[in-house]
Amino acid sequence: xxxxxxWLVEQIIKCPNxxxxxxxxxxxxxxxxxxxxxxxxLDKTLKELISDGLITQKVVNYNTTxxxxxxxxxxxEKLNILFDEFN
Numbered sequence: 001x002x003x004x005x006x007w008l009v010e011q012i013i014k015c016p017n018x019x020x021x022x023x024x025x026x027x028x029x030x031x032x033x034x035x036x037x038x039x040x041x042l043d044k045t046l047k048e049l050i051s052d053g054l055i056t057q058k059v060v061n062y063n064t065t066x067x068x069x070x071x072x073x074x075x076x077e078k079l080n081i082l083f084d085e086f087n
Contacts, residue, residue: 003032007033007053008046009028009069010054011070012068013077016068017067018067020042023042054070055067
């Protein structure tokens with residue numbers, strides 16, 4: 001996965017139900033990634049993550065879309081928490 005995709009997944013893990021606007025703002029101000037707000041890369045990358053099943057998209061109304069982890073990543077995250085508790 002690219003650095004930008006990894007960064008997006010990390011942001012969604014940190015902030016479940018994060019909106020497109022919040023992701024855009026955070027990407028613009030992040031020093032961890034290189035982001036061009038004019039090339040459509042955020043929308044394109046989010047669509048790729050959705051099609052790969054890594055994240056889900058929930059449209060609340062015409063102006064608000066929330067992003068969360070996909071079922072597989074949620075499962076992996078919960079398993080990691082359980083493994084950490086037992087080790």
